[in-house]
Amino acid sequence: xxxxxxxxxxxxxxxxxxxxxxxxxxxxxxxxxxxxxxxxxxxxxxxxxxxxxxxxxxxxxxxxxxxxxxxxxxxxxxxxxxxxxxxxxxxxxxxxxxxxxxxxxxxxxxxxxxxxxxxxxxxxxxxxxxxxxxxxxxxxxxxxxxxxxxx
DNA sequence: GCCAACGTTGGC
DNA sequence: GCCAACGTTGGC
Numbered sequence: 001x002x003x004x005x006x007x008x009x010x011x012x013x014x015x016x017x018x019x020x021x022x023x024x025x026x027x028x029x030x031x032x033x034x035x036x037x038x039x040x041x042x043x044x045x046x047x048x049x050x051x052x053x054x055x056x057x058x059x060x061x062x063x064x065x066x067x068x069x070x071x072x073x074x075x076x077x078x079x080x081x082x083x084x085x086x087x088x089x090x091x092x093x094x095x096x097x098x099x100x101x102x103x104x105x106x107x108x109x110x111x112x113x114x115x116x117x118x119x120x121x122x123x124x125x126x127x128x129x130x131x132x133x134x135x136x137x138x139x140x141x142x143x144x145x146x147x148x149x150x151x
Numbered sequence: 152g153c154c155a156a157c158g159t160t161g162g163c
Numbered sequence: 164g165c166c167a168a169c170g171t172t173g174g175c
Contacts, residue, residue: 007172007173009172009173033158053172053174054172054174058174112174129156130155130173131156131157132156132157132173134172
């Protein structure tokens with residue numbers, strides 16, 4: 001089983017939205033590296049740190065899990081939609097996404113400040129300045145530490 | 152809202 | 164295949 005961190009802008013799609021929806025297709029990712037993680041490495045049952053970027057405070061707000069393996073991202077075919085990709089075809093879809101389900105929301109978020117402060121979390125990608133990758137692999141150790149910090 | 156860092160595009 | 168220009172991300 002693998003562990004991940006998925007970013008979402010807090011005011012765009014938050015952990016509360018996921019709680020309400022119970023499950024959602026992680027569509028709209030238009031970055032090849034992030035797509036490759038979803039397509040090739042994320043599997044049903046993998047655990048996900050749900051991270052809010054551009055929010056106050058920024059940090060991990062809860063936990064989600066992968067509920068459906070990668071499949072074509074429908075938003076790429078929606079003309080006039082924000083995520084429409086004219087170069088993509090149904091025969092050979094360019095973008096894929098997994099579905100994620102709600103697991104829990106932390107009482108208090110584990111903030112980016114905390115993550116940077118904890119020596120035991122050295123090496124987490126999200127600590128790097130300018131780390132724009134919206135889906136990042138996380139080690140089991142780091143995942144568990146974040147979970148502990150939330151208690 | 153600013154701006155540095157990054158990814159992508161497109162001309163050559 | 165290089166690289167400048169551009170658009171986007173995301174912390175502050």
